Amino acid sequence: MKKSINNLESKLQALLRSQHSHYTQGKVANYIPALEEVKPDLVAVSVATLDGKNVGVGDYQHPFSIQSISKVFGLVMAMNRMGDSLWQRVRMEPSGQPFNSIIQLEWEKGIPRNPVINAGALLISDVLTSHFSASKLAFVCFLRNLAQDENIHVDNEVYQSELAHGNRNAALAYLMKSFGNIEAEISDVLAHYFTQCSVAMSCEQLAQSLLFLANKGLDPISNQRVCSPKDAHRINAILSTSGMYDQSGEFAFTVGLPAKSGVGGGVIAIVPNYGVICTWSPPLNSFGNSVVGMNLIAGIAQELGLSIYH
Structure with a gap:
Protein backbone atom coordinates (compact mmCIF):
# COMPACT_ATOMS: atom_id res chain seq x y z
CA MET A 1 0.00 0.00 0.00
CA SER A 68 -26.51 6.96 8.75
CA ILE A 69 -22.80 7.67 9.19
CA SER A 70 -23.85 8.33 12.80
CA LYS A 71 -24.51 4.59 13.13
CA VAL A 72 -20.75 4.00 13.28
CA PHE A 73 -20.33 6.20 16.34
CA GLY A 74 -23.40 4.78 18.08
CA LEU A 75 -22.11 1.26 17.50
CA VAL A 76 -18.74 2.11 19.08
CA MET A 77 -20.48 3.53 22.16
CA ALA A 78 -22.75 0.49 22.48
CA MET A 79 -19.89 -2.00 22.05
CA ASN A 80 -17.87 -0.20 24.69
CA ARG A 81 -20.81 -0.27 27.10
CA MET A 82 -22.17 -3.80 26.52
CA GLY A 83 -19.27 -5.89 25.28
CA ASP A 84 -20.01 -9.22 23.60
CA SER A 85 -23.53 -9.42 25.05
CA LEU A 86 -24.58 -6.86 22.42
CA TRP A 87 -24.40 -9.53 19.73
CA GLN A 88 -27.21 -11.50 21.34
CA ARG A 89 -29.58 -8.69 20.33
CA VAL A 90 -28.22 -7.76 16.89
CA ARG A 91 -26.35 -9.87 14.33
CA MET A 92 -23.44 -9.05 12.04
CA GLU A 93 -24.62 -10.42 8.70
CA PRO A 94 -25.37 -8.54 5.45
CA SER A 95 -29.11 -8.04 5.06
CA GLY A 96 -29.66 -8.40 1.32
CA GLN A 97 -32.77 -6.28 1.87
CA PRO A 98 -33.46 -2.51 1.79
CA PHE A 99 -31.99 -0.70 4.81
CA ASN A 100 -35.47 -0.04 6.23
CA SER A 101 -37.00 -3.47 5.57
CA ILE A 102 -39.78 -4.50 7.94
CA ILE A 103 -40.34 -7.93 6.37
CA GLN A 104 -36.89 -9.25 7.27
CA LEU A 105 -37.23 -8.09 10.87
CA GLU A 106 -40.54 -9.96 11.17
CA TRP A 107 -39.01 -13.13 9.74
CA GLU A 108 -36.09 -12.98 12.16
CA LYS A 109 -38.20 -12.39 15.27
CA GLY A 110 -37.11 -8.84 16.01
CA ILE A 111 -33.35 -9.40 15.87
CA PRO A 112 -31.81 -7.01 13.29
CA ARG A 113 -29.47 -8.54 10.75
CA ASN A 114 -26.70 -5.99 11.46
CA PRO A 115 -26.24 -2.69 13.34
CA VAL A 116 -25.98 -0.42 10.29
CA ILE A 117 -29.41 -1.06 8.80
CA ASN A 118 -32.16 1.04 10.37
CA ALA A 119 -33.54 -1.69 12.63
CA GLY A 120 -30.05 -2.40 13.94
CA ALA A 121 -29.33 1.28 14.52
CA LEU A 122 -32.61 1.63 16.40
CA LEU A 123 -31.59 -1.31 18.58
CA ILE A 124 -28.27 0.45 19.23
CA SER A 125 -30.21 3.62 20.08
CA ASP A 126 -32.19 1.59 22.62
CA VAL A 127 -28.93 0.38 24.19
CA LEU A 128 -27.62 3.94 24.45
CA THR A 129 -30.92 5.31 25.76
CA SER A 130 -31.02 2.55 28.39
CA HIS A 131 -27.38 2.88 29.48
CA PHE A 132 -26.77 6.65 29.43
CA SER A 133 -28.77 9.07 31.57
CA ALA A 134 -28.52 11.68 28.79
CA SER A 135 -27.76 9.64 25.69
CA LYS A 136 -28.29 12.43 23.15
CA LEU A 137 -25.84 14.73 24.93
CA ALA A 138 -23.39 11.86 25.46
CA PHE A 139 -23.49 11.12 21.73
CA VAL A 140 -22.78 14.71 20.68
CA CYS A 141 -20.01 15.03 23.28
CA PHE A 142 -18.45 11.80 21.95
CA LEU A 143 -18.30 13.32 18.46
CA ARG A 144 -16.91 16.63 19.71
CA ASN A 145 -14.17 14.79 21.57
CA LEU A 146 -13.21 12.68 18.55
CA ALA A 147 -13.20 15.64 16.17
CA GLN A 148 -11.56 17.88 18.80
CA ASP A 149 -14.13 20.51 17.89
CA GLU A 150 -16.84 21.87 20.21
CA ASN A 151 -18.62 23.42 17.22
CA ILE A 152 -20.60 20.27 16.37
CA HIS A 153 -24.35 20.48 16.85
CA VAL A 154 -27.67 18.88 16.02
CA ASP A 155 -29.49 20.53 13.10
CA ASN A 156 -32.89 21.15 14.66
CA GLU A 157 -34.62 21.65 11.30
CA VAL A 158 -33.48 18.20 10.17
CA TYR A 159 -34.42 16.72 13.56
CA GLN A 160 -37.96 18.10 13.39
CA SER A 161 -38.27 16.86 9.82
CA GLU A 162 -37.12 13.38 10.87
CA LEU A 163 -39.55 13.38 13.76
CA ALA A 164 -42.48 14.32 11.52
CA HIS A 165 -41.66 11.74 8.83
CA GLY A 166 -40.25 8.85 10.87
CA ASN A 167 -43.22 6.50 10.79
CA ARG A 168 -41.35 3.60 9.21
CA ASN A 169 -38.58 3.80 11.82
CA ALA A 170 -41.28 3.89 14.50
CA ALA A 171 -42.79 0.75 12.97
CA LEU A 172 -39.42 -1.03 13.13
CA ALA A 173 -38.98 -0.04 16.77
CA TYR A 174 -42.48 -1.14 17.78
CA LEU A 175 -41.99 -4.48 15.99
CA MET A 176 -38.77 -5.12 17.92
CA LYS A 177 -40.55 -4.07 21.12
CA SER A 178 -43.23 -6.68 20.43
CA PHE A 179 -40.48 -9.33 20.33
CA GLY A 180 -38.97 -8.04 23.59
CA ASN A 181 -35.82 -6.68 21.93
CA ILE A 182 -36.40 -3.00 22.83
CA GLU A 183 -36.18 -2.02 26.51
CA ALA A 184 -36.69 1.76 26.61
CA GLU A 185 -39.78 3.74 25.66
CA ILE A 186 -40.17 3.93 21.87
CA SER A 187 -40.41 7.73 21.96
CA ASP A 188 -37.04 7.92 23.73
CA VAL A 189 -35.41 5.50 21.27
CA LEU A 190 -36.69 7.47 18.29
CA ALA A 191 -35.63 10.78 19.83
CA HIS A 192 -32.09 9.48 20.25
CA TYR A 193 -31.96 7.97 16.76
CA PHE A 194 -33.28 11.09 15.03
CA THR A 195 -30.90 13.23 17.09
CA GLN A 196 -27.79 11.31 16.04
CA CYS A 197 -28.88 11.29 12.38
CA SER A 198 -29.43 15.07 12.53
CA VAL A 199 -25.91 15.93 13.70
Whole structure:
Protein backbone atom coordinates (compact mmCIF):
# COMPACT_ATOMS: atom_id res chain seq x y z
CA MET A 1 0.00 0.00 0.00
CA LYS A 2 1.40 3.39 -0.99
CA LYS A 3 1.71 5.79 1.91
CA SER A 4 2.77 9.01 0.16
CA ILE A 5 0.40 11.98 0.16
CA ASN A 6 2.66 14.12 -2.03
CA ASN A 7 0.59 16.52 -4.11
CA LEU A 8 -2.56 15.06 -2.55
CA GLU A 9 -4.43 18.36 -2.73
CA SER A 10 -3.80 18.75 -6.45
CA LYS A 11 -4.83 15.12 -7.02
CA LEU A 12 -8.07 15.70 -5.13
CA GLN A 13 -8.74 18.87 -7.14
CA ALA A 14 -8.24 16.93 -10.37
CA LEU A 15 -10.62 14.22 -9.19
CA LEU A 16 -13.27 16.84 -8.34
CA ARG A 17 -12.92 18.35 -11.82
CA SER A 18 -13.26 14.92 -13.40
CA GLN A 19 -16.61 14.47 -11.66
CA HIS A 20 -18.07 17.84 -12.60
CA SER A 21 -20.52 16.39 -15.13
CA HIS A 22 -21.87 14.04 -12.44
CA TYR A 23 -22.46 16.68 -9.71
CA THR A 24 -26.23 16.68 -10.16
CA GLN A 25 -26.72 13.08 -11.27
CA GLY A 26 -28.94 11.10 -8.96
CA LYS A 27 -31.56 12.57 -6.64
CA VAL A 28 -31.23 14.42 -3.35
CA ALA A 29 -33.04 12.55 -0.53
CA ASN A 30 -36.63 13.79 -0.41
CA TYR A 31 -38.34 11.54 2.13
CA ILE A 32 -36.89 13.87 4.79
CA PRO A 33 -38.02 17.30 3.51
CA ALA A 34 -35.18 19.23 5.17
CA LEU A 35 -32.63 17.21 3.17
CA GLU A 36 -34.38 18.01 -0.11
CA GLU A 37 -33.50 21.69 0.35
CA VAL A 38 -29.72 21.10 0.16
CA LYS A 39 -28.03 22.38 -3.00
CA PRO A 40 -27.22 19.38 -5.22
CA ASP A 41 -23.99 20.83 -6.62
CA LEU A 42 -22.17 21.11 -3.29
CA VAL A 43 -19.23 18.69 -3.25
CA ALA A 44 -16.33 17.99 -0.92
CA VAL A 45 -13.59 15.53 -0.13
CA SER A 46 -11.23 15.33 2.84
CA VAL A 47 -8.42 12.87 3.57
CA ALA A 48 -7.08 12.58 7.13
CA THR A 49 -3.97 10.52 7.74
CA LEU A 50 -2.59 8.92 10.89
CA ASP A 51 0.32 11.37 11.03
CA GLY A 52 -2.10 14.26 11.67
CA LYS A 53 -2.48 15.69 8.18
CA ASN A 54 -5.97 16.57 6.90
CA VAL A 55 -6.21 17.66 3.26
CA GLY A 56 -9.51 18.85 1.84
CA VAL A 57 -10.90 20.39 -1.34
CA GLY A 58 -14.28 21.76 -2.38
CA ASP A 59 -16.83 22.39 0.37
CA TYR A 60 -14.90 20.26 2.86
CA GLN A 61 -15.55 22.59 5.80
CA HIS A 62 -19.29 22.88 5.08
CA PRO A 63 -21.37 20.96 7.67
CA PHE A 64 -24.03 18.54 6.43
CA SER A 65 -26.42 16.04 7.97
CA ILE A 66 -24.39 12.91 8.68
CA GLN A 67 -27.49 10.66 8.81
CA SER A 68 -26.51 6.96 8.75
CA ILE A 69 -22.80 7.67 9.19
CA SER A 70 -23.85 8.33 12.80
CA LYS A 71 -24.51 4.59 13.13
CA VAL A 72 -20.75 4.00 13.28
CA PHE A 73 -20.33 6.20 16.34
CA GLY A 74 -23.40 4.78 18.08
CA LEU A 75 -22.11 1.26 17.50
CA VAL A 76 -18.74 2.11 19.08
CA MET A 77 -20.48 3.53 22.16
CA ALA A 78 -22.75 0.49 22.48
CA MET A 79 -19.89 -2.00 22.05
CA ASN A 80 -17.87 -0.20 24.69
CA ARG A 81 -20.81 -0.27 27.10
CA MET A 82 -22.17 -3.80 26.52
CA GLY A 83 -19.27 -5.89 25.28
CA ASP A 84 -20.01 -9.22 23.60
CA SER A 85 -23.53 -9.42 25.05
CA LEU A 86 -24.58 -6.86 22.42
CA TRP A 87 -24.40 -9.53 19.73
CA GLN A 88 -27.21 -11.50 21.34
CA ARG A 89 -29.58 -8.69 20.33
CA VAL A 90 -28.22 -7.76 16.89
CA ARG A 91 -26.35 -9.87 14.33
CA MET A 92 -23.44 -9.05 12.04
CA GLU A 93 -24.62 -10.42 8.70
CA PRO A 94 -25.37 -8.54 5.45
CA SER A 95 -29.11 -8.04 5.06
CA GLY A 96 -29.66 -8.40 1.32
CA GLN A 97 -32.77 -6.28 1.87
CA PRO A 98 -33.46 -2.51 1.79
CA PHE A 99 -31.99 -0.70 4.81
CA ASN A 100 -35.47 -0.04 6.23
CA SER A 101 -37.00 -3.47 5.57
CA ILE A 102 -39.78 -4.50 7.94
CA ILE A 103 -40.34 -7.93 6.37
CA GLN A 104 -36.89 -9.25 7.27
CA LEU A 105 -37.23 -8.09 10.87
CA GLU A 106 -40.54 -9.96 11.17
CA TRP A 107 -39.01 -13.13 9.74
CA GLU A 108 -36.09 -12.98 12.16
CA LYS A 109 -38.20 -12.39 15.27
CA GLY A 110 -37.11 -8.84 16.01
CA ILE A 111 -33.35 -9.40 15.87
CA PRO A 112 -31.81 -7.01 13.29
CA ARG A 113 -29.47 -8.54 10.75
CA ASN A 114 -26.70 -5.99 11.46
CA PRO A 115 -26.24 -2.69 13.34
CA VAL A 116 -25.98 -0.42 10.29
CA ILE A 117 -29.41 -1.06 8.80
CA ASN A 118 -32.16 1.04 10.37
CA ALA A 119 -33.54 -1.69 12.63
CA GLY A 120 -30.05 -2.40 13.94
CA ALA A 121 -29.33 1.28 14.52
CA LEU A 122 -32.61 1.63 16.40
CA LEU A 123 -31.59 -1.31 18.58
CA ILE A 124 -28.27 0.45 19.23
CA SER A 125 -30.21 3.62 20.08
CA ASP A 126 -32.19 1.59 22.62
CA VAL A 127 -28.93 0.38 24.19
CA LEU A 128 -27.62 3.94 24.45
CA THR A 129 -30.92 5.31 25.76
CA SER A 130 -31.02 2.55 28.39
CA HIS A 131 -27.38 2.88 29.48
CA PHE A 132 -26.77 6.65 29.43
CA SER A 133 -28.77 9.07 31.57
CA ALA A 134 -28.52 11.68 28.79
CA SER A 135 -27.76 9.64 25.69
CA LYS A 136 -28.29 12.43 23.15
CA LEU A 137 -25.84 14.73 24.93
CA ALA A 138 -23.39 11.86 25.46
CA PHE A 139 -23.49 11.12 21.73
CA VAL A 140 -22.78 14.71 20.68
CA CYS A 141 -20.01 15.03 23.28
CA PHE A 142 -18.45 11.80 21.95
CA LEU A 143 -18.30 13.32 18.46
CA ARG A 144 -16.91 16.63 19.71
CA ASN A 145 -14.17 14.79 21.57
CA LEU A 146 -13.21 12.68 18.55
CA ALA A 147 -13.20 15.64 16.17
CA GLN A 148 -11.56 17.88 18.80
CA ASP A 149 -14.13 20.51 17.89
CA GLU A 150 -16.84 21.87 20.21
CA ASN A 151 -18.62 23.42 17.22
CA ILE A 152 -20.60 20.27 16.37
CA HIS A 153 -24.35 20.48 16.85
CA VAL A 154 -27.67 18.88 16.02
CA ASP A 155 -29.49 20.53 13.10
CA ASN A 156 -32.89 21.15 14.66
CA GLU A 157 -34.62 21.65 11.30
CA VAL A 158 -33.48 18.20 10.17
CA TYR A 159 -34.42 16.72 13.56
CA GLN A 160 -37.96 18.10 13.39
CA SER A 161 -38.27 16.86 9.82
CA GLU A 162 -37.12 13.38 10.87
CA LEU A 163 -39.55 13.38 13.76
CA ALA A 164 -42.48 14.32 11.52
CA HIS A 165 -41.66 11.74 8.83
CA GLY A 166 -40.25 8.85 10.87
CA ASN A 167 -43.22 6.50 10.79
CA ARG A 168 -41.35 3.60 9.21
CA ASN A 169 -38.58 3.80 11.82
CA ALA A 170 -41.28 3.89 14.50
CA ALA A 171 -42.79 0.75 12.97
CA LEU A 172 -39.42 -1.03 13.13
CA ALA A 173 -38.98 -0.04 16.77
CA TYR A 174 -42.48 -1.14 17.78
CA LEU A 175 -41.99 -4.48 15.99
CA MET A 176 -38.77 -5.12 17.92
CA LYS A 177 -40.55 -4.07 21.12
CA SER A 178 -43.23 -6.68 20.43
CA PHE A 179 -40.48 -9.33 20.33
CA GLY A 180 -38.97 -8.04 23.59
CA ASN A 181 -35.82 -6.68 21.93
CA ILE A 182 -36.40 -3.00 22.83
CA GLU A 183 -36.18 -2.02 26.51
CA ALA A 184 -36.69 1.76 26.61
CA GLU A 185 -39.78 3.74 25.66
CA ILE A 186 -40.17 3.93 21.87
CA SER A 187 -40.41 7.73 21.96
CA ASP A 188 -37.04 7.92 23.73
CA VAL A 189 -35.41 5.50 21.27
CA LEU A 190 -36.69 7.47 18.29
CA ALA A 191 -35.63 10.78 19.83
CA HIS A 192 -32.09 9.48 20.25
CA TYR A 193 -31.96 7.97 16.76
CA PHE A 194 -33.28 11.09 15.03
CA THR A 195 -30.90 13.23 17.09
CA GLN A 196 -27.79 11.31 16.04
CA CYS A 197 -28.88 11.29 12.38
CA SER A 198 -29.43 15.07 12.53
CA VAL A 199 -25.91 15.93 13.70
CA ALA A 200 -24.19 18.23 11.20
CA MET A 201 -20.48 17.75 10.50
CA SER A 202 -18.07 18.61 7.73
CA CYS A 203 -15.91 16.20 5.76
CA GLU A 204 -12.89 17.56 7.60
CA GLN A 205 -14.46 16.85 11.01
CA LEU A 206 -15.73 13.40 10.04
CA ALA A 207 -12.41 12.26 8.57
CA GLN A 208 -10.53 13.21 11.73
CA SER A 209 -13.14 11.78 14.08
CA LEU A 210 -12.88 8.28 12.55
CA LEU A 211 -9.09 7.96 12.47
CA PHE A 212 -9.20 5.53 15.40
CA LEU A 213 -10.78 2.90 13.11
CA ALA A 214 -7.73 3.12 10.84
CA ASN A 215 -5.42 2.73 13.85
CA LYS A 216 -6.71 -0.36 15.69
CA GLY A 217 -8.99 1.67 17.95
CA LEU A 218 -6.42 4.23 19.09
CA ASP A 219 -6.96 7.89 18.20
CA PRO A 220 -3.58 8.92 16.72
CA ILE A 221 -4.20 12.62 17.39
CA SER A 222 -5.18 12.51 21.08
CA ASN A 223 -3.57 9.11 21.82
CA GLN A 224 -6.85 8.08 23.50
CA ARG A 225 -8.08 4.51 23.16
CA VAL A 226 -11.56 4.79 21.67
CA CYS A 227 -12.19 1.05 21.34
CA SER A 228 -10.23 -2.18 21.52
CA PRO A 229 -8.28 -3.48 18.49
CA LYS A 230 -10.75 -6.40 18.33
CA ASP A 231 -13.73 -4.06 18.19
CA ALA A 232 -12.08 -1.84 15.55
CA HIS A 233 -11.60 -5.00 13.47
CA ARG A 234 -15.25 -5.98 13.96
CA ILE A 235 -16.58 -2.55 13.02
CA ASN A 236 -14.45 -2.41 9.87
CA ALA A 237 -15.67 -5.91 8.95
CA ILE A 238 -19.31 -4.83 9.32
CA LEU A 239 -18.65 -1.72 7.24
CA SER A 240 -17.02 -3.88 4.54
CA THR A 241 -20.01 -6.21 4.27
CA SER A 242 -22.94 -3.89 5.05
CA GLY A 243 -21.94 -0.22 5.20
CA MET A 244 -23.02 0.72 1.67
CA TYR A 245 -26.50 -0.82 1.89
CA ASP A 246 -27.29 -3.16 -1.01
CA GLN A 247 -24.23 -1.90 -2.88
CA SER A 248 -21.78 -3.13 -0.22
CA GLY A 249 -20.64 -6.14 -2.24
CA GLU A 250 -20.06 -4.06 -5.35
CA PHE A 251 -18.14 -1.46 -3.35
CA ALA A 252 -15.92 -4.12 -1.75
CA PHE A 253 -15.40 -5.70 -5.17
CA THR A 254 -14.46 -2.47 -6.97
CA VAL A 255 -12.88 -0.34 -4.22
CA GLY A 256 -11.98 -2.64 -1.33
CA LEU A 257 -12.37 -0.37 1.70
CA PRO A 258 -14.68 -0.48 4.76
CA ALA A 259 -17.17 2.34 4.18
CA LYS A 260 -20.41 3.90 5.38
CA SER A 261 -22.78 6.16 3.52
CA GLY A 262 -25.61 8.42 4.65
CA VAL A 263 -28.60 9.80 2.77
CA GLY A 264 -27.30 13.30 3.50
CA GLY A 265 -24.76 12.56 0.74
CA GLY A 266 -21.76 11.75 2.91
CA VAL A 267 -19.52 8.69 2.51
CA ILE A 268 -16.65 7.70 4.79
CA ALA A 269 -14.05 5.07 3.93
CA ILE A 270 -11.55 3.61 6.41
CA VAL A 271 -8.04 2.82 5.17
CA PRO A 272 -6.36 0.74 7.91
CA ASN A 273 -2.85 1.91 8.83
CA TYR A 274 -3.28 4.98 6.59
CA GLY A 275 -6.27 7.19 7.41
CA VAL A 276 -9.84 8.10 6.47
CA ILE A 277 -11.45 9.44 3.30
CA CYS A 278 -14.67 11.44 3.59
CA THR A 279 -16.69 12.73 0.66
CA TRP A 280 -19.93 14.69 0.36
CA SER A 281 -22.23 15.20 -2.58
CA PRO A 282 -26.00 15.20 -1.92
CA PRO A 283 -27.47 13.47 -5.04
CA LEU A 284 -27.98 9.75 -4.39
CA ASN A 285 -28.28 6.69 -6.60
CA SER A 286 -31.10 4.16 -6.31
CA PHE A 287 -29.31 2.41 -3.41
CA GLY A 288 -29.16 5.59 -1.32
CA ASN A 289 -25.43 6.17 -1.89
CA SER A 290 -23.85 9.41 -3.14
CA VAL A 291 -23.11 9.11 -6.87
CA VAL A 292 -20.11 11.46 -6.86
CA GLY A 293 -18.96 10.39 -3.40
CA MET A 294 -18.53 6.78 -4.46
CA ASN A 295 -16.72 7.83 -7.63
CA LEU A 296 -14.35 10.07 -5.66
CA ILE A 297 -13.45 7.39 -3.13
CA ALA A 298 -12.89 4.88 -5.93
CA GLY A 299 -10.64 7.40 -7.69
CA ILE A 300 -8.62 8.19 -4.56
CA ALA A 301 -8.20 4.50 -3.73
CA GLN A 302 -6.96 3.79 -7.23
CA GLU A 303 -4.69 6.85 -7.36
CA LEU A 304 -3.01 6.05 -4.03
CA GLY A 305 -3.16 2.26 -4.23
CA LEU A 306 -5.40 1.95 -1.18
CA SER A 307 -7.31 -1.31 -0.63
CA ILE A 308 -7.47 -3.71 2.28
CA TYR A 309 -7.27 -6.58 -0.23
CA HIS A 310 -3.90 -5.68 -1.74
